[in-house]
Amino acid sequence: MRPEQPARGPRPTFSRAQLTEAAIRVADAEGLAAISMRRLATEIGAGTMSLYRYVSGKDDVIELMIDAVVADYLPPDLVLSGDWRADLRALAGRVREVILRHPWIAPLSGTRQQASPNRVRMLDTALRMVDGLGLSFNEMLTVIGTVFAYVNGFVESELAEAEALRRTGLDLMEWMTLQVPYLQSVVASGRYPMVVRMLTEGGQDYVDVGDRFAYGLDRLLDGIAARLPQAGD
Amino acid sequence: MRPEQPARGPRPTFSRAQLTEAAIRVADAEGLAAISMRRLATEIGAGTMSLYRYVSGKDDVIELMIDAVVADYLPPDLVLSGDWRADLRALAGRVREVILRHPWIAPLSGTRQQASPNRVRMLDTALRMVDGLGLSFNEMLTVIGTVFAYVNGFVESELAEAEALRRTGLDLMEWMTLQVPYLQSVVASGRYPMVVRMLTEGGQDYVDVGDRFAYGLDRLLDGIAARLPQAGD
DNA sequence: GCAATACCGGGTACGACGTACTCGGTTATG
DNA sequence: CATAACCGAGTACGTCGTACCCGGTATTGC
The missing domain is CATH 1.10.10.60 (Homeodomain-like)
Structure with missing residues (x-):
């Protein structure tokens, strides 16, 4: 402006x-x-x-950066299909991708959601996706808030390891080697059997991070769908 | 140590x-x-x-702070009831309360999940809650990761407004007054009908933030429960 | 045409920050 | 009792955000 x-x-x-x-x-x-x-x-x-x-200052720069990335949350060619689940799912996936391209936004996006042009746009679009499902307006807000709370939370922890590497300047091998002595003491203590299982059998049967994201998102949408007015109950 | x-x-x-x-x-x-x-x-x-x-430096202080708060995620008198849903739900609520008492941890907790004594403890306990449900170990990890991704994401956005007030040093009234001109332009633009509805009818039929947290958590647990091996499918 | 006005780019400087380096004092060891 | 290991903390350097200020430039009103 x-x-x-x-x-x-x-x-x-x-x-x-x-x-x-x-x-x-x-x-x-x-x-x-x-x-x-x-x-x-x-x-x-x-x-x-x-x-x-x-x-007006550095804070203003940060706000501009956030708004610019939020603009990208909405695909330029977005059209609402009328299938709320498919639409929300696609938007959530898109938001994840954009955050992964701009990792610095993860801790900011949750804590600084000031009203800004593109946030308003995004919110309006998301709300439109769950309109007409028989939900009250505040219920619609709750659904949208819930879904994107999950998206944010998931991507944040998804980025945690990569960010730790960037912060310390180490590569993955060095970093893991650094943790070994401590984790050995965890194993040796015998008090954390589940964590020991994680360290020993965590490698096999690896679940792709994108699949984990989709799993949580789909379970959340399952739960929401089951409580929709037309679904009985 | x-x-x-x-x-x-x-x-x-x-x-x-x-x-x-x-x-x-x-x-x-x-x-x-x-x-x-x-x-x-x-x-x-x-x-x-x-x-x-x-x-060793400021970063080390931050790490100590995080670990100390994470220690509090687990109630001192925690006992596993055997009902995985009730246990996870209680733990999630506890984590939310602790984060609300230490708001500064919200953006850190997601991005910096380095292995630390109390994080290991917490993870082990959470994993124990979903053990014996017929899930593979990696599925258990996914479930736990999903639930706490949601908790973190939700509480972060729950704190967003309060943190904005603290950062700017304004009180709620001043802050809202500051946003009025911009929001008026949003309304006047006519391009965001849902946001207009939010601003006009958002006040009535107010949903408590704790209820919103519980809503999302319960829908997520619903979805997870429905896909458990013993639940058919 | 010309002073006044409003805005531009940016130099200087101040206080606060994280921390590398260093030194003098203190306590247990051989 | 000399030595080695560790303590508390002062000094100093480079970096940060930004308040203040000045000289230059394009437009306005006379």
Whole structure:
């Protein structure tokens, strides 16, 4: 909403969109911690303080980044099929994919859901998917909130290991080797038989993470469907 | 594991536990951003650099804080009833309560699930709840992961508004007033009919947030129960 | 045409941060 | 009783967000 032309004075050299793009690019590649006003400034070829002509501060940048990614939650060619389950399932999968492409958003997306243009758009679309099922409006809100709470929570833990590697700068092998002594003590203590089973037989019969995501989502949708007004009860 | 007595030299004046307690106290009252090494040092009456005798750095402090809160996820008097649904449901509710008491952990708990003593304990207990249901071990892991993904995701969004208030230092009235102009433009645009309904009829027939949590959790457990081996299918 | 006005880019500087390095004091060991 | 191991903590460096300020530039009103 800011980047309209100024009434007077020189034309702006930069733009909020340009800043947002640079911020997302840096965060995707190097994590949220790599974002600093100085870094963003050099990234777009500006002086540090010039950024403050476009944003009110770093928090504002974060908000712009979130809104830009949330915009991507909705596929550009989305059409409602009329099958609420299929529609919600597809949207949930899309949201997961987008978050995986922008891992830094996982801890932000839950904690900072300020009203913003694309969040409003997203919410409106999601609510439309569960309209006409005989639910009260607040029930509709609850259903949408529940589904995306699951999506967020799942993808966050899905990212946990990868983020730990990025934070520490270790590769997977080094990291696992580092945990070995502690896990050995866990096994040796004899107090955690289930965890021991996890360490010993966890490898075989491996379940793909995408399948695990789908499993939880489908069970959640099962449960919701079973309580829908037309489903009896 | 550190705070054993040193073989030689003077007795340590402080302890990891003391540091952890102070850190949690500060974060509970003022948020994660209030945590700094200098602040923690003055909080326990130490010089800043003395803390590095007990932790390897700030990241280590965060890890200690997380583990201490995770310890609380398990009620001290927990006994398994044999009813997996009731047990999981109770544990989920307990976890929610603990997170609400330590809001700063919400964005950390998902992204940083490093193996730590109390996380291992928690995982072992949760797995024991779903043992003997005819699930393969990896299916058990999936079920547990799913349930707590939901719990984390839900509580995170539950905390979003409260955290926004704390971050900005505004009270609820000021914050809502601040959003009014933007939301008016949303309504005026006419493109988001569902959001308009939310704003107009969202107030009536209000659903308690605890009930919303229970709704999603119960639907998820419904869906899981329906696919259990003994349930046919 | 020309002063006033509103906006631009960005330099300087301050306080807070994490922590590497270092040193003097203290306690158990051989 | 010298030595080794460990303690508390001061100093200092690089990085951070950003308040304040200034000189330049394009538009406005006379």
